[in-house]
Amino acid sequence: MNFTGNSQEMENSELKVHTTELCKKRIAKNRSKPLLDLNEPRWGRLWKARAHPRVINYVWRVLNNSLPTRLNLQKRGVNCIALCPRCWKKKETEHHLLKECEFARCFWFHSQLGIRTSDFLDLDIRKWIEELLDKLDMDLQGLLCTSILHLWVARNEVLHEEVDRSPMEVADRAMKNFKEYQKALTVIEDVIHPPPLGSQSVEFWRRPPTHKLKINVDASCIDEETVGIGAVARDSEGTILMSGMWKVNLSIKSHEAEALACLMGLERARKCCFFDIIVKSDNIEVIQSLREKRIQSNYLSIFIVDCLHLIPSFRSVEFSHVKRNGNRITHELANMALTTPNTMWMEEAPQNICNMAWLERLGPIHE
Ligand SMILES: [Zn+2]
Numbered sequence: 001m002n003f004t005g006n007s008q009e010m011e012n013s014e015l016k017v018h019t020t021e022l023c024k025k026r027i028a029k030n031r032s033k034p035l036l037d038l039n040e041p042r043w044g045r046l047w048k049a050r051a052h053p054r055v056i057n058y059v060w061r062v063l064n065n066s067l068p069t070r071l072n073l074q075k076r077g078v079n080c081i082a083l084c085p086r087c088w089k090k091k092e093t094e095h096h097l098l099k100e101c102e103f104a105r106c107f108w109f110h111s112q113l114g115i116r117t118s119d120f121l122d123l124d125i126r127k128w129i130e131e132l133l134d135k136l137d138m139d140l141q142g143l144l145c146t147s148i149l150h151l152w153v154a155r156n157e158v159l160h161e162e163v164d165r166s167p168m169e170v171a172d173r174a175m176k177n178f179k180e181y182q183k184a185l186t187v188i189e190d191v192i193h194p195p196p197l198g199s200q201s202v203e204f205w206r207r208p209p210t211h212k213l214k215i216n217v218d219a220s221c222i223d224e225e226t227v228g229i230g231a232v233a234r235d236s237e238g239t240i241l242m243s244g245m246w247k248v249n250l251s252i253k254s255h256e257a258e259a260l261a262c263l264m265g266l267e268r269a270r271k272c273c274f275f276d277i278i279v280k281s282d283n284i285e286v287i288q289s290l291r292e293k294r295i296q297s298n299y300l301s302i303f304i305v306d307c308l309h310l311i312p313s314f315r316s317v318e319f320s321h322v323k324r325n326g327n328r329i330t331h332e333l334a335n336m337a338l339t340t341p342n343t344m345w346m347e348e349a350p351q352n353i354c355n356m357a358w359l360e361r362l363g364p365i366h367e
Pocket residue numbers: 084085086087088089090096101102
């Protein structure tokens with residue numbers, strides 16, 4: 001086999017599946033017998049790790065030696081080279097791919113977990129993961145599992161997309177993905193286990209009446225001259241109909257920025273032809289001014305007047321106060337406006353916002 005040949009050609013020639021009855025039986029045999037007992041207490045730590053269920057499921061496949069590594073594919077009758085597609089030095093087993101390969105070693109060293117795999121090279125991959133799960137707390141167990149998945153994703157990128165990221169880049173991506181999930185998890189945990197009454201004022205997203213849309217808005221003063229604005233419109237099913245974030249260069253105070261957020265939310269709702277809306281802001285002063293149509297001779301009133309002018313564009317408009325914990329999604333969007341300004345989505349939102357919205361919908365306070 002010519003290792004220096006065109007990789008696409010190599011792929012095509014390698015992945016010829018022998019569909020003989022013998023191979024089919026072999027595959028069926030491999031699948032029907034998991035190596036590990038799912039209910040074994042020592043694996044309980046894996047199921048409790050704070051990582052996405054898809055991540056946990058993937059690590060479970062690693063532990064059961066059922067990843068389609070090149071060696072496993074060869075064992076199952078696929079005509080392919082068993083060598084690691086990164087270093088071409090050793091057979092691609094889970095042990096090599098996730099721990100022994102130079103790329104994996106560098107990845108673990110640069111990961112927040114700071115693991116030196118050279119200290120554990122003799123340990124079998126299952127034993128290694130088991131020992132790490134034992135040592136780490138639930139959060140770091142989640143990072144460990146997410147990191148393992150990202151090593152596999154990066155390997156597939158090399159193989160199928162010819163994208164070769166550095167170990168540091170893959171480690172950063174794993175960390176980012178882990179943090180996003182942690183953030184989404186915090187929202188749902190707060191919903192399931194709210195703090196005792198009186199200890200903290202908490203309010204979560206409640207569904208609007210069926211014919212109305214709820215538009216949450218928020219502002220974040222990024223620095224003295226820059227304001228980030230976020231807005232999300234959801235229907236009674238919690239489906240996102242519009243989301244957006246905008247960066248505005250204005251030197252204004254935080255309550256004025258909140259009024260500007262209401263104005264921008266109203267403007268976008270009008271452009272989207274929404275008829276019956278409830279605008280939610282976490283600034284009580286702004287909401288009271290809008291409800292009472294209170295106009296004073298200050299900067300805030302400029303935005304309030306503009307908001308009031310937009311009211312006839314709708315069939316019905318309500319202004320309602322939401323506590324900060326109920327306005328996390330738009331707060332996140334307002335902060336994101338710094339890096340991705342002036343972006344609006346119809347019936348869509350960035351992935352982390354979708355995750356947060358999805359988790360909020362699972363909460364019990366949605367009558
Ligand atoms: Zn390798």
